[in-house]
Amino acid sequence: MAKKMEAGQTQTLKKVLHYMKPYRFFLLLSVILAAITVASTLYLPLLIGKAVDCIVGKGNVNFDGLIAVLIKMAVMIGITALAQWIMNVCNNKLTYQIVRDIRNEAFEKIEVLPLKYIDGHAHGEIVSRVIADVDQFADGLLMGFTQLFTGVITILGTIGFMLSVNVGITIVVLVVTPVSLFVASFIAKRTFSMFKAQSETRGEQTALIDEMIGNQKIVQAFGQEKDAIEKFDEINGRLQTCSLKAIFFSSITNPSTRFVNSLVYTGVGIFGALAAINGRLTVGQLSSFLSYANQYTKPFNEISGVVTELQNAIACAGRVFELIEEKSQVPEVENAVSLQHVDGKVKLKDVAFSYVPEQKLIENFNLQVKPGERVAIVGPTGCGKTTVINLLMRFYDVNSGSISVEDVDIREMTRHSLRAGYGMVLQETWLRAGTIRDNITVGRPDATQEEIEAAAKACHAHSFIMRLPEGYDTVISEDGGSLSQGQKQLLCITRVMLCRPPMLILDEATSSIDTRTELKIQNAFAKLMEGRTSFIVAHRLSTIRSADVILVMKDGHIIEQGNHETLLAQNGFYATLYNSQYAM
The missing domain is CATH 3.40.50.300 (P-loop containing nucleotide triphosphate hydrolases)
Incomplete structure (x- = not known):
């Protein structure tokens, strides 16, 4: 099971790297800027040590040397700040372009998925993958770019600087380091499955909320409020359990590594103090070494936090990639015929x-x-x-x-x-957020106002449209807002009437319309169906x-x-x- 999960994580990471390819310039620039930031940051402790050594004692201060060191420190701080700012811009650019590409591809996939997939999955769960999971992935990816690169480079750079100051104490630091890595790795392996379960349960919860909001009238009409709340509580309870486990394991990573890192700092302090007493190390060098020890251990804390975030990000990315890699509807044959004249x-x-x-x-x-x-x-x-x-x-x-x-x-x-x-009118009406005109002209966006009104009059929709606050420019929501079911169906019929297609499909097209209006629309349909193949x-x-x-x-x-x-x-x-x- 563990091997299967690791293989899944590896595959997901490969897919993420594939999305990075078009933006490798930003990735390269971010790595270079991370190196500059780390180098300038690590150079500061050396300058601090030199500044300390310029202050020998009371009345014995090398002011010329001290001022020169302070100027260098100011330059280094300025370079660090500028490099960090540009690096963050690159990381944001890289992350959100990747997220944009993934969302675009996920939405494009939804458009070509076979209807049996859409019919067989809760719509809220699909929405959760495209919105919530991609957001979680973006947060983890951004943290990874921001802290992972600088953390790794800081560790390597610090080792180099420490070796230049004192080899013996550096060896003490390196001997204790694997303990920190082992602790972080041990915890990280156990968090992935928990974050995956959290992501799946969150999708299930989103699906239920979407279903209940969309059908709230039915829920209340049949007195199912209590059952809906109980079902939500059950899913919410499972989400709480998954989240608590995931957060607990991820939260103990940092304190665990901090404990190990404190041992490193203590070891440096003891061996450094002994070396200073024996004259093998100056007070300024000891000060630099303690700063390096602190900077060396700090990235381990940050990386351990990044690892847990990346575990969550990878779990969420895996769910999105599952959607993207779903089998599309049967592709069209090569040289598929395009119908031009339909009798x-x-x-x-x-x-x-x-x-x-x-x-x-x-x-x-x-x-x-x-x-x-x-x-x-x-x-x-x-x-x-x-x-x-x-x-x-x-x-x-x-x-x-x-x-x-x-x-x-x-x-x-x-x-x-x-x-x-085909022109199609279904029993289930479909309207989109926009104006009345936008909803009528779905099939013919270039239709004139006269043509729109003529189609609406033929369907007996013109009168109620003109009673709306802004007439044809009235904005409605995707569920039709205050429009009745019959009025929504009249708009759908008007939409087809405007297109005048060669074939018609009317699936319970007048089921929500009163008998008197239905008779009038039947006459309009009779005119529309003249010479047209119709399925009713x-x-x-x-x-x-x-x-x-x-x-x-x-x-x-x-x-x-x-x-x-x-x-x-x-x-x-x-x-x-x-x-x-x-x-x-």
């Missing part, structure tokens, strides 16, 4: 599909639709009506068989051109009487097919459904 000829041949392999849904489905034909799909809940729509739009690919548009298999054409041929899914059978073909589905199969009068005359399943809606 609306659609054919489904021996189609079989299921969301779950062991649970069959659609089998041996055959359908041939002529251009301009209106096809209604009816049947009980779960029979596969909406699944057929998903397959027509190629949101999912068929398991076997084929679907063709204009005699071209939809798997051999670009998804964009296929979907551009409806539970209210009164809305599909005028369809050219009505497909009656049950358990993924077409059990009846014909127009309204023919199916009623057969007195079969459709007649039973129809009569049940009008039974007294």
Whole structure:
């Protein structure tokens, strides 16, 4: 298990280094500036020692030498401050460009992920990976760049300076050093799994919060507040446990290394004092050595803190990379056809599909639709009506068989051109944050105000839009704000009416609209559907009487097919459904 985790960390680090490649100039510059900062910082103790040696005793001070040393110290401090400032700018630039690239790639991946992944994962958990995990990764990475480079260079530089002053005492320092490294390594190995568990649990918590906020009306309507709070408390309790363990282990790293470093400082003080008494070391040199001992041990404390932060950062980065490396939707074939002129000829041949392999849904489905034909799909809940729509739009690919548009298999054409041929209105409305105009012109951003108003009037949406505070310029939130469900659905219908696509898909498109307005919209749809192939899914059978073909589905199969009068005359399943809606 431990080896597997170490291998995972190594792979994640390699991926992080891959993202650094375009910005290696900033990385190189940061290392150089870190070296300059450390060199100037380490030179200061030598100057302090010389300054001390200039003060021999009362009335015996070498002022000329002391002033010269103080000037050098001021120059070194200035160089250090400037180098540190530029180094921090480079580190910030490097970190946040890498984070920007990772977020861009993660979002681009979401756009090409198969719908089964989006449907199979909590949306809040995906959001947590892209937002919270990347933020945690950025914090750890920035700390690593800021402190890791300077820490390592400080340790190496300090050893060099100490060797130049006194080899014996330097050996004492180096002998105790492995103890500090062992303590830091021992604790760091145990923190990664805890930070990983913390990150996963935080994602689970974000998913629950997102779900509860998005469905708060349902929660309150069914009195599920207590259950929601209990579920949140349970996840929050696990997050508390994970976080406490992770923070506890990471927090004991610094005190542990400080204890070892205090032993180093004590050893330097004792051996240095003995050397000074015996005349092998001046008081100024002892002062310099004590400063070096302190500077030598300080990076170990910082690095130990960096290591725990990096453990958290790597765990978070691993989750983001998992998302980025998810298998994308089936790529388009080479030289995929782009539909230019669509008449609306659609054919489904021996189609079989299921969301779950062991649970069959659609089998041996055959359908041939002529251009301009209106096809209604009816049947009980779960029979596969909406699944057929998903397959027509190629949101999912068929398991076997084929679907063709204009005699071209939809798997051999670009998804964009296929979907551009359809206008789609779903039962679930989708609006984005922006103005009413922005939401209507999703499919035609270049539409004129006259065209927008004409489409809105045809859908009977113009009147309620003009009653809004700013009319078409009224800003709404992504859930529609104060708009009713029916008004939101009218906007979605207006959106399609504006585009006037060659084929239409209406999946319970008027389910949230009152009967009087529905009749008016049905007339508008009738005009829109003239000469256009249309697929209509409806539970209210009164809305599909005028369809050219009505497909009656049950358990993924077409059990009846014909127009309204023919199916009623057969007195079969459709007649039973129809009569049940009008039974007294």
